[in-house]
Amino acid sequence: MKDKISIIVCVYNRFEYVRNILKCLIEQTADIYEVIFADDGSSDDLEGTIKDLIPLCKFKIKIVWQKDIGFRLAKSRNNAVKHSEGDYLIFMDQDIVFDKNFINEIIKFKKRGNVVYTKALWTNAEQRDEIQKIFDQEYNYEKMYSIIESGMHEKALKSIKKSKFYSLLYKLHLRKRGGKFAGLFISLYKDDLLKVNGFDEEYQGFGYEDDDLANRLFSAGINTIPVEFKYFPIHMAHPSAPSEAKSPNEKYYRDRKKEIFKGDYKCKHGLNNSLGEDEPILKLDYVGDRNEKKS
Secondary structure (H helix, E strand, O other): OOOOEEEEEEEOOOHHHHHHHHHHHHOOOOOOOEEEEEEOOOOOOHHHHHOOOHHHOOOEEEEEEOOOOOOOHHHHHHHHHHHOOOOEEEEEEOOEEOOOOHHHHHHOOOOOOEEEEOOOEEOOHHHHHHHHHHHHHOOOHHHHHOOOOHHHHHHHHHHHHHHHHHHHHHHOOOOOOOOOOOOOEEEEEHHHHHHOOOOOOOOOOOOOHHHHHHHHHHHOOOEEEEOOOOOOOEEOOOOOOHHHOOOOOHHHHHHHHHHHOOOOOOOOOOOOOOOOOOOOEEEEEEOHHHOOEEO
């Protein structure tokens, strides 16, 4: 039986980027079952922003929103997972764009017991604006990619090769961790995420939640598959939030890391036993080409 693909996009305002990523997903050659926007309390109207694009979607669309009481990325991701219907989960940030074959290439590598991931090419504000001008006129990823300096592509390839080497060492039990990945883009089977109880909701405020997840997956015996592309995803530049200057999670991360590599890879507050009393709200449940919407 064919795996259902659930794509989870983490969002918080900046909805011009959400429009970009939804346009990319509409153009994909892969069979996507659903796209879930994990909204960490945006004040803007996401459904209104993408309303004109929704009828173009052949996949389900859900918006899972939680109250804005601080940076709670881990909890918002878990909320989306709880509402997901897919077997295979693809997590991505709202501020990347990618080629029409991107998801199709990723799912070629999906395998139980592995996290599939890649790197993104980072832009400056000038490059971002040039790419956006192209995007507003047409979906021509090759043309957008030409804006990026070739050295950035080579840097991504080098990083992928290094990650492949680390993954091999991990597989041979010569290293505690496989290749380094970030939440900008990762994918894995839902069962593998359930094995470690999802994202640790103790991480509130910016920083370390992705490294923590990696530590727990590696401790649980799950390896990484880094994927290289002819056209890597592009990260659209934006100002950093003030909260990103210093993470309040550093001490908790260091303490947990010691426990994790002793075998305690399940977080206390995750998919089971969620942290906080506020419940997520399903703001949109669009059923795709069945031409019906619940909201």
